Amino acid sequence: MSDPIHDPLGDRLRLLGTQTPAPTLPAAEIRRRADRRRHRRHALAATAACTAAALCLALPSVLHSPGPQKGAAGTDVSSVPASVPASPRPPAAFTVAGTSTTPIDAGAVAGILASCLGSDASQYHAVIAVRTPVASADTDGVVIAVNSAGQYVQCESKGNNGRSSSVPATFINDRLWGTGHLIEFFDSFSTPAAAGQRLSLGAGHYTPDVAKVTVSYGDDPTQYPTVMAGGAFVHTAAIATSPDGNSFPPAPYIHAYNADGKEIYNQKTQPTTKNAPQ
Numbered sequence: 001m002s003d004p005i006h007d008p009l010g011d012r013l014r015l016l017g018t019q020t021p022a023p024t025l026p027a028a029e030i031r032r033r034a035d036r037r038r039h040r041r042h043a044l045a046a047t048a049a050c051t052a053a054a055l056c057l058a059l060p061s062v063l064h065s066p067g068p069q070k071g072a073a074g075t076d077v078s079s080v081p082a083s084v085p086a087s088p089r090p091p092a093a094f095t096v097a098g099t100s101t102t103p104i105d106a107g108a109v110a111g112i113l114a115s116c117l118g119s120d121a122s123q124y125h126a127v128i129a130v131r132t133p134v135a136s137a138d139t140d141g142v143v144i145a146v147n148s149a150g151q152y153v154q155c156e157s158k159g160n161n162g163r164s165s166s167v168p169a170t171f172i173n174d175r176l177w178g179t180g181h182l183i184e185f186f187d188s189f190s191t192p193a194a195a196g197q198r199l200s201l202g203a204g205h206y207t208p209d210v211a212k213v214t215v216s217y218g219d220d221p222t223q224y225p226t227v228m229a230g231g232a233f234v235h236t237a238a239i240a241t242s243p244d245g246n247s248f249p250p251a252p253y254i255h256a257y258n259a260d261g262k263e264i265y266n267q268k269t270q271p272t273t274k275n276a277p278q
Contacts, residue, residue, distance in 0.1 A: 094250050096217055097197055097238040099224045101130035104141050104157070112143050116155035116164035123147045127230025132201060134193040134238035138165045144186075144203055144232045152232060154186045154203050173205075179270035182207050183256050186232075190239070190249040198239045198249045205232050209264065212257040216268070218250025226254075 104112070109129045113121040124145035131141040141157040143164075154170040176185040188202030206213055206228075214223040215235040226233040239249055256265035 093241060093248075094218060094220075095240045096220070096222070096224065097240045098133040099237045100133050101227055101234075101236060104129040104131060104143065108157070109143055112141075112155055112157045112164045113145055116143070116166050116169045117145075117153065124153060127232050128203075128227055128234050130227055130234060130236070132199055132236045132238075134195070134197050134199050136191040136193045136199045139191065139199060139201065142201060142203065142234055142236070144230075144234060146230060146232070150231075152186065152205055156201070176272055178254070178256075178265050178267060178272050180265060182210055182265045183213070183254055183267070185254075185272060188252065193238065196240070198241060199236070200239050200249065200252055201234075201236045202252055203232060203234045204254065206256060209258060210256045211259040212261075214255045214257070216253045216255065220250070223255055 109126050110121075112129075113124060113126065117124060124147050126143050126145045128144040129141070132139065135158070138158055139156045140159065143155045143157060144152060145155070146152050151171065151173055154172065155164045155166040157164050157166075170187045172184070172186045174184070177183070178185070184205040186203040186205070190198050190200045193199040200217070202215075204213075213226045213228055213233045213235075215226055215237075216223045217237065217239070224235070224237065226235045235252055235254070237252075241249060253266070253268040255263055255267070258264050
């Protein structure tokens with residue numbers, strides 16, 4: 001004969017098709033337990049993608065742990081290969097679509113300097129004159145010129161009509177130096193350009209200690225060559241930002257190397273300082 005006390009409970013369980021009553025848990029706890037079970041399966045198989053950011057962080061240490069030896073954080077971090085990132089990196093919000101430049105012909109250069117400098121144009125000679133890889137509404141080229149006193153001037157241009165969009169011209173000497181006075185910065189900007197891209201353009205001056213100047217953008221470590229001549233450099237690029245249009249254009253960072261190939265200046269880690277013009 002069945003125990004009358006437990007018969008009602010047994011009947012209810014049979015109707016529900018379960019063996020034991022399921023406890024009522026908050027939704028967050030249910031998700032946490034499910035994630036923990038998935039984590040164990042993925043760590044053993046090592047073939048499925050992580051299902052949450054927390055799992056992405058934990059998976060490298062699970063896969064590469066040497067066994068019972070554990071560090072302060074619960075895993076022997078020395079066993080993780082250098083090629084495995086410590087945390088997942090978000091996809092880049094921009095792409096450097098192009099950095100190629102083409103020379104501006106001598107006739108257009110003379111017209112640009114005349115428009116930019118007026119009666120002082122005859123005192124300057126161009127050391128860099130290039131068209132940018134993409135055009136904005138106001139700029140598709142830049143001319144850097146210097147006079148006999150070593151005073152540099154930067155003039156942006158648009159088109160082949162000899163007109164300059166830099167009025168007045170950008171004169172910069174001893175105003176913005178990098179640490180160590182190896183690199184001096186001229187004008188730098190980013191502006192919307194054709195085909196949904198942005199034009200990034202900047203220039204500067206370098207001392208004789210510098211043999212090579214490169215530029216990187218944002219968090220991307222890739223370094224691109226700059227145009228160098230007559231003690232000046234120009235960096236320019238066509239930047240394609242994320243399609244949603246919510247990302248900011250990446251900041252350019254200048255790197256300088258000596259003749260031995262050693263990096264002697266990195267704008268990302270070494271600040272710039274303002275100095276009064278001489």
